[in-house]
Amino acid sequence: MASVLVLVDHAEGSVKKVTLELLTAARSLGEPVAVVVGAPGAAGPLTDRLAEYGATAVVTAESEDVDKHLVTPAVAVLASLVGSESPAAVLIASSPEGKEVAARLAMRTRSGILTDAVGVDGDGTATQSIFGGAVVVKSRVRTGTPIITVRPNSVTAEPAPAQPETRTAEVTLDDAARKATVLERVVEAKGDRPALTDAAIVVSGGRGLGSGDNFTLVEALADSLGGAVGASRAATDAGWYPHQNQVGQTGVTVSPQLYLAVGISGAIQHRAGMQTSKTIIAVNKDPEAPIFELVDFGVVGDLFTVVPQLTEEIGKRKG
Amino acid sequence: MDIVVLVKQVPDTWAERRLQDSDKTLDRESVDAVMNEIDEYAVEEALRLKEAHGGEVTVLTMGPEKATETIRKALSMGADKALHVSDPALHGSCAVQTAETIAAALGTVPYDLVVLGSESTDARLSVMAAMLSEKLGVAQLSGARKVEVDGSTVTIERQTETGFDRVQGATPAVVSVVEKINEPRYPSFKGIMAAKKKPVTTVTIADLGIDPGSVGLANATSEVVEMTPRPPRQAGQIVKDEGDGGVKIAEFLAAQKLL
Ligand SMILES: Cc1cc2nc3c(=O)[nH]c(=O)nc-3n(C[C@H](O)[C@H](O)[C@H](O)COP(=O)(O)OP(=O)(O)OC[C@H]3O[C@@H](n4cnc5c(N)ncnc54)[C@H](O)[C@@H]3O)c2cc1C
Ligand SMILES: Nc1ncnc2c1ncn2[C@@H]1O[C@H](COP(=O)(O)O)[C@@H](O)[C@H]1O
Numbered sequence: 001m002a003s004v005l006v007l008v009d010h011a012e013g014s015v016k017k018v019t020l021e022l023l024t025a026a027r028s029l030g031e032p033v034a035v036v037v038g039a040p041g042a043a044g045p046l047t048d049r050l051a052e053y054g055a056t057a058v059v060t061a062e063s064e065d066v067d068k069h070l071v072t073p074a075v076a077v078l079a080s081l082v083g084s085e086s087p088a089a090v091l092i093a094s095s096p097e098g099k100e101v102a103a104r105l106a107m108r109t110r111s112g113i114l115t116d117a118v119g120v121d122g123d124g125t126a127t128q129s130i131f132g133g134a135v136v137v138k139s140r141v142r143t144g145t146p147i148i149t150v151r152p153n154s155v156t157a158e159p160a161p162a163q164p165e166t167r168t169a170e171v172t173l174d175d176a177a178r179k180a181t182v183l184e185r186v187v188e189a190k191g192d193r194p195a196l197t198d199a200a201i202v203v204s205g206g207r208g209l210g211s212g213d214n215f216t217l218v219e220a221l222a223d224s225l226g227g228a229v230g231a232s233r234a235a236t237d238a239g240w241y242p243h244q245n246q247v248g249q250t251g252v253t254v255s256p257q258l259y260l261a262v263g264i265s266g267a268i269q270h271r272a273g274m275q276t277s278k279t280i281i282a283v284n285k286d287p288e289a290p291i292f293e294l295v296d297f298g299v300v301g302d303l304f305t306v307v308p309q310l311t312e313e314i315g316k317r318k319g
Numbered sequence: 320m321d322i323v324v325l326v327k328q329v330p331d332t333w334a335e336r337r338l339q340d341s342d343k344t345l346d347r348e349s350v351d352a353v354m355n356e357i358d359e360y361a362v363e364e365a366l367r368l369k370e371a372h373g374g375e376v377t378v379l380t381m382g383p384e385k386a387t388e389t390i391r392k393a394l395s396m397g398a399d400k401a402l403h404v405s406d407p408a409l410h411g412s413c414a415v416q417t418a419e420t421i422a423a424a425l426g427t428v429p430y431d432l433v434v435l436g437s438e439s440t441d442a443r444l445s446v447m448a449a450m451l452s453e454k455l456g457v458a459q460l461s462g463a464r465k466v467e468v469d470g471s472t473v474t475i476e477r478q479t480e481t482g483f484d485r486v487q488g489a490t491p492a493v494v495s496v497v498e499k500i501n502e503p504r505y506p507s508f509k510g511i512m513a514a515k516k517k518p519v520t521t522v523t524i525a526d527l528g529i530d531p532g533s534v535g536l537a538n539a540t541s542e543v544v545e546m547t548p549r550p551p552r553q554a555g556q557i558v559k560d561e562g563d564g565g566v567k568i569a570e571f572l573a574a575q576k577l578l
Contacts, residue, residue: 070459070477070484070486071449071459072459075453096445096462099444099445099446099449100445100446100448100449100459100461101449102446103414103444103446103447103449103450103453104449104450104452104453104459106414106415106446106450106540107415107418107449107450107453107454108453110415110540111415111540112413112415112539112540112541113414113415113444113446113540113541114541115443115444115445115446116443125544129549130443131336131337133549134336134548134549135337135338135546135547135548135549136546136547136548136549136550137338137343137543137545137546137547138543138544138545138546139541139542139543139544140541140542140544141540141541142539142540142541142542143415143540143541144540176453176456176457179452179456179457179458179459179488179489179492180452180458180459180460180486180487180488180492181486181487181488182484182485182486183474183484183485183486183487184484184485185479185482185484185485186482186483186484186485187481187482188481188482188483195480195481196480197480201577225578243464243478243499244478244479244480244481244482249332249440249443250356250357250438250440250498252480257577258572258577268332269332272332272443275549279575279577280555281568281571281572283564283568287557287559292555292557294555295555295557296553296555296556296571296575297555297556297557297558297567297568297571298555298556298557298558299557299558299559299560299564299565299567299568300557300558300559300560301559301560301564302560305560305562305564305565306560306564306565306568307565308565309563309564309565309566310564310565310566310568310569311565312565313565313566313568313569314569314572314578317569317573317578318578
């Protein structure tokens with residue numbers, strides 16, 4: 001059976017959940033080969049988890065260069081593996097950096113690329129949701145090796161224990177790959193909350209909050225559910241919440257199990273970033289707000305009473 | 320500091336966008352078209368860099384004849400001239416073909432920086448900066464919320480989920496920008512009048528030495544095989560808050576095993 005390369009997304013010694021989802025999706029296409037690109041020592045703590053989710057091989061490519069250069073180390077390793085393995089496909093997480101790895105790999109191997117897939121079929125066809133979720137398309141790669149980026153939370157990760165063989169690969173960077181260098185990585189907002197793009201639960205606030213201070217209501221609700229905090233553009237433009245947390249067409253695209261919109265009207269540009277969420281709930285005082293067209297459950301009411309009550313009730317139920 | 324700024328004309332996001340039944344490509348005719356919003360920020364950044372460091376700003380677009388409206392807008396904001404790659408053979412080109420064509424066009428204009436937007440609202444690929452850097456073999460400085468130029472050294476703040484990375488490279492480089500970077504100017508009346516006289520060069524793929532057998536829908540590296548309007552979501556349950564709205568949501572969450 002052909003192999004399927006899965007680029008492992010990892011941070012601080014653990015495998016990100018999206019990688020387990022990719023391994024699960026990869027199994028329907030061929031034999032998942034997990035590719036770890038990282039600083040020396042990065043792969044060791046990840047192997048067990050990759051095995052648990054069905055990696056038949058783990059390829060480790062470690063080098064000091066990996067932290068110094070964005071994107072290009074992963075591209076170099078994957079391009080060489082595409083050459084030697086002729087995989088059925090390459091699966092990468094649909095993060096900004098993941099898409100850039102996919103983009104460069106597509107150019108280097110002259111292959112078709114499909115981004116933001118919400119599903120992948122056994123024949124390599126990818127399902128994508130376009131125009132703010134208004135149209136669902138199935139696409140296929142016609143040239144080279146299918147390079148597919150998959151949105152977090154699109155596939156349910158299922159364990160399938162395997163005994164992977166482990167191999168090493170070189171990180172060989174040419175001059176072009178070294179042209180951009182990372183000088184430093186600055187953490188501005190470090191919290192205990194999960195990252196927005198791969199969080200299973202997202203609670204977002206909009207103009208209805210009325211002020212930045214009132215975002216503590218949204219944060220408290222997110223924390224009670226173990227979720228991430230998002231915001232509409234109206235809220236980020238007003239400076240109520242950091243830009244990084246903007247959900248929508250010009251912000252982050254999320255596709256969580258649960259999306260809770262608080263005081264958000266549901267403009268098309270906002271929907272573009274959250275429409276593929278599995279379950280959508282909204283609290284809005286205007287029964288005509290377009291967000292209600294999307295919801296699985298909606299409450300027409302004042303967020304200042306509904307949200308604190310909900311947070312309290314969740315606290316009670318979770319004991 | 321000579322800069323090429325890439326702009327794309329896209330259907331207005333407020334309009335209902337659709338794929339044509341005939342060839343499953345974007346219907347660009349029947350809807351209002353505007354400059355891709357983030358590209359306004361790219362034009363603004365190019366103009367600010369020019370104002371600070373001198374040089375010329377050239378607008379580059381690949382798109383049908385109608386895309387001249389978007390070129391004019393960039394020129395009226397203050398760009399100096401434009402290069403328009405327009406050829407019926409390009410219809411339906413995929414991202415790889417688009418990047419190859421734009422890279423070929425960039426081969427005909429001298430530049431220190433290529434500035435572009437981080438994402439187009441129609442394709443939403445966010446791949447162009449990476450693809451062009453790869454093809455041109457130059458530094459990829461993408462996702463910038465701040466750009467600093469010191470001689471031939473370019474340093475950006477690349478927005479990340481938790482903050483930013485400071486990334487540096489030398490010219491020539493490709494820089495893509497996010498909307499946080501600046502506040503685009505509105506074209507002034509004077510700018511609009513001046514734009515009418517600015518040179519716009521239109522080139523075909525033959526002018527760029529591109530093989531017609533490598534571009535367009537028939538040769539695209541990927542294809543849409545099926546399209547369906549979004550399956551209507553099952554009508555949700557909407558309740559009016561009677562003082563127990565929060566509890567009702569918690570009950571719903573529990574019933575869905577989300578609690
Ligand atoms: C090119 C372009 C790109 C864009 N990109 C994005 C994007 O990425 N993300 C994004 O979000 N937007 C984006 N927008 C903006 C978008 O069009 C909307 O303007 C924005 O989403 C509105 O934010 P909002 O829902 O918070 O505010 P509003 O539309 O003002 O809605 C506020 C809602 O809060 C409700 N409300 C007020 N008070 C209360 C209360 N006490 N209790 C309960 N409900 C209350 C109101 O009924 C209303 O429905 C973009 C726009 C353009 C043109
Ligand atoms: N056909 C095109 N002509 C000129 N610029 C383009 C074209 N397509 C994309 N771009 C540029 O690339 C950026 C990112 O687009 P994309 O990668 O398609 O999401 C856009 O903001 C534009 O600046």
